[in-house]
Amino acid sequence: MSPLEPFGARLRRAMDERGPLCVGIDPHASLLAEWGLNDDIAGLERFSRTVVEAMADRVAVLKPQSAFFERFGSRGLAVLETSVQEARAAGALVVMDAKRGDIGSTMAAYAEAFLHPDAPLFSDALTVSPYLGYGSLSPAVALARESGAGLFVLALTSNPEGGEVQHAIRPDGRTVGATMLAHLAAxxxxxxPLGSFGAVVGATLGDLSSYDLDMGGPLLAPGIGAQGATPADLPRVFGSAVRNVVPNVSRGVLRHGPDVSALRGAAERFATEIQAALAGV
Ligand SMILES: O=C(O)c1cc(=O)[nH]c(=O)n1[C@@H]1O[C@H](COP(=O)(O)O)[C@@H](O)[C@H]1O
Structure with a gap:
């Protein structure tokens, strides 16, 4: 295997050159309908192709949500493969949002599926769930190191239900979420200039000053737009770690399609607001 430059270094450069915005490729059935597309494989293909065409040559990161492709079975996965390959060829980094998490050889197989350079779905990084224990992710950590890919570990998720697990206090007095951040810091x-092992931390979570978010890696921050957070919230939520934040917007951009220039306009507005929010930090 000839490894890529580590994901963290590639991401830092892309953020410096293109700004930190990550646009989601989330082909919800409702968005397909809004775009005048059928909820079928042709609609899925048109949607994904349009988002890649509109965004991949300008945003730092594209994040396809695997579930919306898996819904269509093997033909949906074929569309996902093409989208990933075309997005990467056009210069975007691809974070595969598949939120995988398993143990031992099964986790190793998930890692092979997304992080081995020869895999059809090879992506620059993968979202993973550490809730079978952080150590269960070690096959993915090892393969990411070998291939130059990255991980985004669910630490403090944007959904309100996440707190019952992630804010739970462990016997050592730390929360579960803080424990995940400490593993990533290690x-x-x-x-x-940036590690390759990131955390997912929702932009919706308000004041996180009790958490040490300066863990040396990127912070994927979903929740802007449809879930109610705004770019102006970023400095308050992330404090001094804000320069490592990759803010994700999915529906907030995608609802402007299918017109390519309208999609680009929406992404530019978010990018400008993010830049303004970060300017004073
Ligand atoms: O890992 C993720 O990307 C993720 C984690 C999280 O805590 N919250 C969250 O919304 N996401 C994903 O981020 C995207 C948010 O989409 P919008 O709410 O439409 O902007 C979806 O693809 C979610 O699956």
Whole structure:
């Protein structure tokens, strides 16, 4: 395997060159309908192709949500493969949002599916769930290191239900979410300019000053737009870690399609607001 430059370094450069915005590729059935497309494989293909065409040459990161493709079975996965490959060829980094989490050899197989350079769905990074225990992710950590890919570990998710697990206090007094961030800080130790092992931390969560978000890696921040957070919330939520934040917007951009220039306009408005919010930090 000839490894890529580590994901963290590639991401930092892309954020510097293109700004930090991550646009989601989330082909909800309702969005397909709003775009005048059928809820079928042709509609899925047109939707994804349009988002890639509109965004991949300008945003730092595209994040396809695997579930919306898996819904269509093997033909949906074929569309996902093409979307990932075309987005990467056009210069975007692809974070595969599949939220995988398993144990041992099964986790290793999930890692092979998304993080091995020869895999049809190879992506620059993968979202993973650590709730079978952080150590269960070690096959994915190892393969990501080998291939130059990255991970985004669900630490403090944007949904209100996440708190019952992630804010739970462990016997050592730390919350479960803080424990995940500490594991990631250890993975990223010494990595410059940015580690490859990121956390998912919702932009919807309000004041997170009790958490140490400076863990040396990127922070994927979903929740802007449809879930109610705004770019102006970012400095308050993330404090000094805000320069490592990759803010994700999915429906907030996608609802402007199918017109390519309208999609680009919406993404530019978010990018400008993000830039303004970060300017004073
Ligand atoms: O891992 C994710 O991307 C994710 C984590 C999280 O805590 N919350 C969250 O909304 N997401 C994803 O981020 C996207 C948010 O979409 P919008 O709410 O439409 O902007 C969806 O693809 C979600 O699955």
């Amino acid at each position: 993975e990223n130790a010494g990595e410059e």
